[in-house]
Amino acid sequence: MKKDLFKLGIMGGTFNPIHHGHLAAAEFVREEFKLDEILFVPSGEPPHKHKGEITSPEHRWTMSLLAIGSNECFSVSSVEIDRGGESYTRDTILELKKIYGARLDCYFITGADAIAEISTWHKSENLPELAKFIAVSRPGYKLGMSKIDPRFRRCTYLIEVPALAISSTEIRERIRKGKTIKYLVPEIVERYIHKNKLYQGV
Ligand code: NAP
Secondary structure: OOOOOEEEEEEEEEOOOOHHHHHHHHHHHHHOOOEEEEEEOOOOOOOOOOOOOOOOHHHHHHHHHHOOOOOEEEEOOOHHHHHOEEOOOOHHHHHHHHHHHEEEEEEEEEHHHHHHHHHHHOOOHHHHHHHHEEEEEEEOOOOOOOHHHHHHHHHHHEOHHHHOOOHHHHHHHHHHHHOOOOOOOHHHHHHHHOOOOOOOOO
């Protein structure tokens, strides 16, 4: 008998830090697209970003692991961190296809601003054969298909997620100013950030 495809959501991002918006977006997409699992993949070295601009991969990976808690459909992967060098999405999808086996149906989920640039990604011409791309946007962010390169429109879905009103940038700014981040991130992540004195510098 033919086995069904395993539907994997690959939640790609810097997660600097992970917050409730990311978790709510992942759960929303899992339900909408009937995905079997959501794998959070914190970037090792995100392309287009300068070294030193972001917290270490180890801290971002640990916070992601703490954040997913007991959701049995969520897990965290260190493939990009372990691979080292720049984190190209194409390489990540190919690596996960090897790990999970051939009958894998991949949905790469990330922020709409990032997906709007997909045509500039490494070996982007192969991406439509490898996965579907789900661009999640925060309320008020206007992303129409017209902003997506025509070559990627058939494999791209656009979804607005109200909880994404929270952003990592805002969380880092609040910490720098000594303001509360309670209820923006899971309590266990909040404790980890304070214990390790993350994001306090300029
Ligand atoms: P980013 O510039 O840090 O983020 C862009 C926007 O998307 C921000 O508003 C961010 O909000 C949001 N965002 C990022 N990840 C998200 C997620 N999983 N769910 C919801 N919102 C998200 O983007 P990035 O993290 O560097 O890149 C996003 C993903 O695209 C990563 O997996 C990266 O490796 C991949 N990418 C690949 C290439 C390539 O292959 N050459 C190039 C660029 C990006 P927050 O700050 O609140 O998260």
